[in-house]
Amino acid sequence: MVSATIDNREISVPEGTTILEAAQKAGIDIPTLCHHKRLPPIGSCNMCIVEINGNTKPVNSCNSPVEEGMKVATDTKALHEQRVVNLKKILKHHALDCPICDKAGECDLQDVVYRLGVTDAPFEPRENPRIAEYSTSLIRYWPERCILCQRCVTACNAIKGIGAIDIKSDGDDGQIVVVDADKCKSCGECLFVCPTGALTENLSRYKGRPWLENRVETTCTYCGCGCQLQLKVMDNRVIGVTTDVDRGVNQGSLCVKGRFGYEFIGDENRLTTPLIKENGEFREASWDEALDLTAQKFSSIKEESGPDSIAGLTSAKCTNEENYLFQKFMRAVIGTNNVDHCARL
Amino acid sequence: MDIKGIVSRLEKTDPGAIDRVSGENEITLNFNDFNKAMQTLHDDKSLCFDMLVDIVAIDRIDRMPQSHRFDLVYILLCSKDFSRLLVRLAAGEDNEVPSVSSIWASADWAEREVYDLMGITFSGHPNLRRILTWKNFEGHPLRKDFPLEGKDFDQQFDTTSIEDY
Amino acid sequence: MAEGKTITLNMGPHHPATHGVLRVEVELDGEIIVKATPYIGYLHRGIEKLAESKNYQQAIPLSDRLDYASASANNMGYCTAVEKLMGIEVPKRAQYLRVIMAELARIMGHHLWIGTHALDIGAMTVIFYAFRDREMIMDINEEIAGYRLTPTFFRIGGVAADTTPDFIKKVREFVKWFPKALQGYHTLLTENKIWTTRTMGIGPISAKDAINAGLTGPSLRGSGVAYDIRKAFPYSSYDDFDFKIPVGEKGDVYDRYLVRMEEFAQSIKIIDQAIENLPEGPVAIDSPWITNPDLVSVQTDISELARRFVLHTKGPVGPDKEVYHAVEGAKGELGFYLVGDGTEHPFRMKVRSPCFYLASALPRLLVGHMIADAIAIIGSIDVVLGEIDR
Numbered sequence: 075m076v077s078a079t080i081d082n083r084e085i086s087v088p089e090g091t092t093i094l095e096a097a098q099k100a101g102i103d104i105p106t107l108c109h110h111k112r113l114p115p116i117g118s119c120n121m122c123i124v125e126i127n128g129n130t131k132p133v134n135s136c137n138s139p140v141e142e143g144m145k146v147a148t149d150t151k152a153l154h155e156q157r158v159v160n161l162k163k164i165l166k167h168h169a170l171d172c173p174i175c176d177k178a179g180e181c182d183l184q185d186v187v188y189r190l191g192v193t194d195a196p197f198e199p200r201e202n203p204r205i206a207e208y209s210t211s212l213i214r215y216w217p218e219r220c221i222l223c224q225r226c227v228t229a230c231n232a233i234k235g236i237g238a239i240d241i242k243s244d245g246d247d248g249q250i251v252v253v254d255a256d257k258c259k260s261c262g263e264c265l266f267v268c269p270t271g272a273l274t275e276n277l278s279r280y281k282g283r284p285w286l287e288n289r290v291e292t293t294c295t296y297c298g299c300g301c302q303l304q305l306k307v308m309d310n311r312v313i314g315v316t317t318d319v320d321r322g323v324n325q326g327s328l329c330v331k332g333r334f335g336y337e338f339i340g341d342e343n344r345l346t347t348p349l350i351k352e353n354g355e356f357r358e359a360s361w362d363e364a365l366d367l368t369a370q371k372f373s374s375i376k377e378e379s380g381p382d383s384i385a386g387l388t389s390a391k392c393t394n395e396e397n398y399l400f401q402k403f404m405r406a407v408i409g410t411n412n413v414d415h416c417a418r419l
Numbered sequence: 420m421d422i423k424g425i426v427s428r429l430e431k432t433d434p435g436a437i438d439r440v441s442g443e444n445e446i447t448l449n450f451n452d453f454n455k456a457m458q459t460l461h462d463d464k465s466l467c468f469d470m471l472v473d474i475v476a477i478d479r480i481d482r483m484p485q486s487h488r489f490d491l492v493y494i495l496l497c498s499k500d501f502s503r504l505l506v507r508l509a510a511g512e513d514n515e516v517p518s519v520s521s522i523w524a525s526a527d528w529a530e531r532e533v534y535d536l537m538g539i540t541f542s543g544h545p546n547l548r549r550i551l552t553w554k555n556f557e558g559h560p561l562r563k564d565f566p567l568e569g570k571d572f573d574q575q576f577d578t579t580s581i582e583d584y
Numbered sequence: 585m586a587e588g589k590t591i592t593l594n595m596g597p598h599h600p601a602t603h604g605v606l607r608v609e610v611e612l613d614g615e616i617i618v619k620a621t622p623y624i625g626y627l628h629r630g631i632e633k634l635a636e637s638k639n640y641q642q643a644i645p646l647s648d649r650l651d652y653a654s655a656s657a658n659n660m661g662y663c664t665a666v667e668k669l670m671g672i673e674v675p676k677r678a679q680y681l682r683v684i685m686a687e688l689a690r691i692m693g694h695h696l697w698i699g700t701h702a703l704d705i706g707a708m709t710v711i712f713y714a715f716r717d718r719e720m721i722m723d724i725n726e727e728i729a730g731y732r733l734t735p736t737f738f739r740i741g742g743v744a745a746d747t748t749p750d751f752i753k754k755v756r757e758f759v760k761w762f763p764k765a766l767q768g769y770h771t772l773l774t775e776n777k778i779w780t781t782r783t784m785g786i787g788p789i790s791a792k793d794a795i796n797a798g799l800t801g802p803s804l805r806g807s808g809v810a811y812d813i814r815k816a817f818p819y820s821s822y823d824d825f826d827f828k829i830p831v832g833e834k835g836d837v838y839d840r841y842l843v844r845m846e847e848f849a850q851s852i853k854i855i856d857q858a859i860e861n862l863p864e865g866p867v868a869i870d871s872p873w874i875t876n877p878d879l880v881s882v883q884t885d886i887s888e889l890a891r892r893f894v895l896h897t898k899g900p901v902g903p904d905k906e907v908y909h910a911v912e913g914a915k916g917e918l919g920f921y922l923v924g925d926g927t928e929h930p931f932r933m934k935v936r937s938p939c940f941y942l943a944s945a946l947p948r949l950l951v952g953h954m955i956a957d958a959i960a961i962i963g964s965i966d967v968v969l970g971e972i973d974r
Contacts, residue, residue, distance in 0.1 A: 168886045172893045179897045187887050188894035191872030195887035285897045470795045472910075473936040475921045492921065494908055494936070498795050498809060501816040505908060525798025528944035536632075551625035551973060560633055561932075567637050584623060 078144035085140075093135035093146055094122055104148050105157065105186050107164070108223035109136045110267050111319050112326060114232055118224050120160040121186060124148045132156060158192055165195040168270075169218035177271030179284035183221060204249040209238045209258035212334050213265050213273050215250065220272035222248050226264030233327060234263055262333040266317065266326060277334060278314035282306065287313065294332045298393040299323060301332055312339045376408065385412035420466065420502055422446070428466055432459045445505040453508055454517040460495060460504070461522045468495035468504055471523035474530060476537040480563045487511040489539055493519070510539060518544040536561040554582040590618055595958070597626050603700060603962065604969030608946065612955060620950040620958070622943050627973040632933050639899025639928040640666050641740055648734035650935060651971040654693030654914035656685040656725075658971075659738035664819050665909035665920035666740050669902050672874065676863040678742040679821040684755065684858045685728075685737055686820075686911075687851040691762075692721045693914030693968075694844050694851075698769060701841075701963035705782050710772050717765045720758050727751045740900060741875050742868025752859065759856045766848050774845070783838040787949045787961035790835060797948065798941035801916025802843045803965050807835030813912040820911075824861075825854045837964040844966075874900045899928040908936075915939050915966055939971040 077086040080097050087096045092115065097104050107119035115137035123132035125147040132153060135146075147153070165187070172178040204217030224241060227250070231237050238258035242251040250272075252258075265273045287308040294301040302322025306314040315336050319326040338344060348364035349356040359367075375383055386404040388397055397415065404413045420428075422444055429437060429446075436452035448456050460468045472494040479490055487509040495504045510516050518541040520526040530541045531550040538559035541547055549556060558565050566572075596607040605626035611619035631650065635643040647662035648655040660682055667674060674682075695718040699711030722732040728751045729735035729744065737744050773779045789799070794807040804811055812829040814822040830846035832839025868875050876895055877888035902924030910919035916938030925931040942965045949961050 162887075165886050170883070170886055170889055172886075172889050178893050181890075181893075184890040184894050187890040188873070188898075192887040192891070193872050193877070194885065196885050283897075469792075471798060472800075472917060473798075473919060473921070473934070475908075475932075475934040477906075477923055477932045481925075492906075492908075494919070494921075496811075498811065501811060503817075503908075523798070524793075524796045524948075525941050525944065528940060529798075532940075549625075551628045553625070560630060565633075567633060 076140050076142045078140050078142070078146060080146040081148055087140055089139075091140050093124055093138050093140055093144075096140050097124075097135065097146070097148060102148055104135055105189055106136065107161075107182060107186055107221075107269060108225055110225055110229075110269075112233060113225060113228045113267065116224050116228055118222065119164065121157055123153055123156060123160075125150060125153060154190070158190055161186065161190060161192055162195045164221045165192070166198055167200045167218065168197070168221060169216070170197050171216070171219055171271065174280075175216075175219065175271035176274045176279060177268075177284075181271060182269035202247065205251075207252055208250075208273075209252045209255040210260040212260050212276055212330070213262065214276050214279070216272050216274065217249060219270050220250060221270055222250075223269055225267040225269060226250065226273060229263045229267045234259070234261060239264065260330040260334070261328065262330065263327060265333075266328070275314060275334065277337060278306070281313040282308040289316070293322075294328070295391060296329075296331045296335065297390050298397075300393075301328055303328070303332065305336065312336050372408065381409035382412060384408050384410055385414070386410075387414050387416065389416050390418060420497070420500065422504075425466060425504060428463065429456060429459060432463065439507075444503055445507060447507040447509070450508065450510070450514065454519070457493070457506070457519050458522060460506070466497070467499055468497050469523075470496040470498055471519065471525045471529065472496050472503075474526065474533055476533045476539055476561070478537060478561065478563045487514075489537065491516065491533070491539070515540050515542040517542055518547075520544055535559070538562060548584065554584055555580070589613075593955070597623075603967060606943065606962070606967065606969055606972070608950075608958070608962070610950065610955065610958065615954045615956070617950050617953055617955060617958060620947045622946045624940075624943060624969070624972050627969045629974065631974045632935060635930055635933040637929065640670075640902055640930065641895075641899050643930065643933070644738060644740075645734070645736050648736050649970055650937065650974060651693065651913060651915060651918070651939070651968045652734060653696045653968050654689035655734040656682075656689035656737060657693070657911070657913045658918060659736065660686040660820065661909070661911040661913060661918040661920055663738040663740055664911060665907060665922050666902070668909045669905055669907045669922050669924050670740070670874070670900070671903075672741055672869060672871070674742055674820070675866050675869060676821065677865045678867045678869075680858045680862050681743050681747065681867060682738060682820050683822065683825070684855050685725075685735070685743075687855045687858075688721050688724060688755075688758075690914045691848060691851050692718055693966075694848055695721075697844065697963070697966040698773075701960075701966070702773060702779075704959045704963045705779070707773060707776070707779060710769060713765065713768055713772070717762060720754070720761070724751065724754045724758065727754055739868060739875075741871060742866070746867045747862070752862075755855065755859050759852055759859065762852050763849070766845070766852075769848075770845065773841070780838065782957075782960055783841060783964070784836060785834070786837045786957045787953060787964060788834050788836040789945070789949060793948070794835060794945075797945040799916070799945055799965075800938050800941070801912065801914070802847060803840055803916065803942055805829065806832040806840035806843045808833055813910055813917055817910065819909075822854075825857050827854050837960050840964045901926065901928055902930060910936065913938055915942065915968065915971065918971075935971075935974055937971045937974060939967040939969075943967050943972050 075086050076089055080100060081102055083100055085096050085100050094104055105121045107121045108116045109122060117134045117137045122135045124135045125132055127145050206215050206217050208215035227239055227241055230239055236257050238254055239250055240253045241248055265275060287306045289304045290307050292303050292305055294303050301324035304316045305312050306316060315333050317326045317328055347358045348361060350359045350364060388400045401413045404410055426437060426440055433452055433456045436448055436456040437446050438449045439447040460466050475492040477490040479488060489510045491508045491510055493506040516539060518530055520530060530544055533539050534547055535549040535551055536559055590611045590613050593610050593612055595610060597605040607623040609621045610617050631646045635646055644659060644662060647658040650658045695714040699714035702710035725735040726732045729737040789807055791807045791809050794804050808831050810829045810831050815829060827850045830843045832843050872891055877892050881888045882892050904924055904926040906923045908919060908921045910917045918938055919936030921934040922930050923932040950958050
């Protein structure tokens, strides 16, 4: 354990804790932009700067560990001015897109601009426009909204270990480039961590605003993992999927299906009641009726042709417990070993 | 009278009644000495808080279980020098707060409103019943766990089910 | 009627003389009221609960709808309370404009009172004159805010817009015209034999009782207590103006009438001083955390655009603090108890409504009087149900 003072508050934290984490634990809120809970420190935005032992040269708190006896100031006038200067550098070429941006309303950049009370950061167009190319067609890259915080690149490398995207050069010419589009699994991890609207989902574009939609907690239905999702719902229609870093086994991560495969929920072709085929035509039926019919047909097939004339195929959408029950049903009730599993989604 | 004078005066007549003094004009009273201290605040010639301006109830469900669920703030006014005093009292869900309606007539309706909207009961109140909602209304609307839309807002409301006083 | 036998009469909630949906159940012994029980809640809209779901800026229109007869005075109460919570000092010009709007609203509220009060007792003419002059104030509201009855002209940190030349002209015209109109009301009522007979000695309440019952505003001052928050706890530059607090002596209907009549004159005096000494300068504070950026810079400046977005979708943040702030509304002490919790929404907003306590004092005012006097008494305490029920 090391002890230090942050904003005149005594703290004691395990060795190796960064100043930012220690401050957050003590309830001191240091403005951040590139820092993300799930990612290793990046240190690209210079928002979380603090003064140590009265030294006027500020350091990034996200990647400096707390040392014994350290005196940290997080909110001085000089720091505020420096933060504003740093933020204006980031804002310089940021497109005036808020009115058409899907992220507006829950945008980290907006929040930090509001929090620091920045004014007077006129837009300057870029001399060499960036290329709007991205590794997956499910995500749209808006190059002029990108602030090069490197969250997406870090997430692709550190969380998924894929490395499909990278940063090319730095300064004003820097931009996100596709390294290897084939490697990309379209998992959307980069989209999830993006603090601005630089990466937006193609399916849900312009469908709703964050402050208009409801968030409904649910569990992903695709496989038995049980990832926790929040469905964005507007007017009783699902318009997107988001996750919470602190919740569930997935801790904010999702696969391509969980993140982008939600449009089936509101699809017109989706079956809402069981259908029974009579004389070559389907008709709507109740569950009781359908189950009775199935049970009756199973019994008659079993009687006529023996239990091995029936086979069961189950799906990876079911949980382990459901799959267990299914094979038990096939073996014990029907009396056959003809059970299989699709083993994929 | 400033807060120091009020506190020293109250300490003399009801020792130990004051739990905390905060800000320019706010005191927190202990639950057990509440009624007696309020009587002193009203009766004492030098204190003379003869008007109960309002009773505010705050549902502090976010601070549970470290502290009691409700905060009651009694706003008092002295008609001599027009000084204000806020008296705070923490009350749990099961507590029956002693009524001050025998001291200030204005507490009658104020306590009824707190009872109706926040669900805090007062002991010794002559006529404690709902005031803004109706007799068979379920729940207490200003509690934080009462939904903003109301209960069963998506169903047709049967107005004939209302029982009036 | 035989000794000891009473009948119960239900006044309201749809009775013209109860000035809204107030129901008073009176028990009559002959024509004498022996018991009166007011029932309220017919106009309960849950304004306090609604405010918890809105941000500080969005809750301003809710305050308009408390005492809708004098909407700007409620704006004054709400906005100054939020500013006290957030620690904001409003520019002088905005404070003066607020005073003008609030005093106009007070006059507007008193117009409604005198018109309906006199109408209830049988003096039908007054309401026509009162509403003629009320129309002038509505025009002023429309000129500066766009709305007539509920202008919502106040904002956190100032007012919505600067004055227009027409606004100043119209206010000056009104200030010049109104004393003459007021003289007209006096001619119609003050020494009118029927009026004095119906009001003098009716519904008296002593100063001690009035204080104990929580009466404030003109109804308390009618009993001789000079409690006016504009003087006792000055806000929004009220200490810059020279005005008197009229008080009565007996606390009966006639004294309350005289107090309000004098308040007309005092309000006009305040408006006259405010409009003539209107300071130059901005009409809202310039704070990146509260006021909106102007629409031109939003087109060219990303920081202004982003701030505007946050201010509109989330709103200004209130600190984790509790404040009580009261102003002198048209009916009395209009207080707001605000609890902030470090978010954009008030954690709790409690409205200390003057009319709520005025209505609660009705039983003790009515008992012992004739049923016809109940109309005069209800009119004289001037309740607005929007504020009682909230």
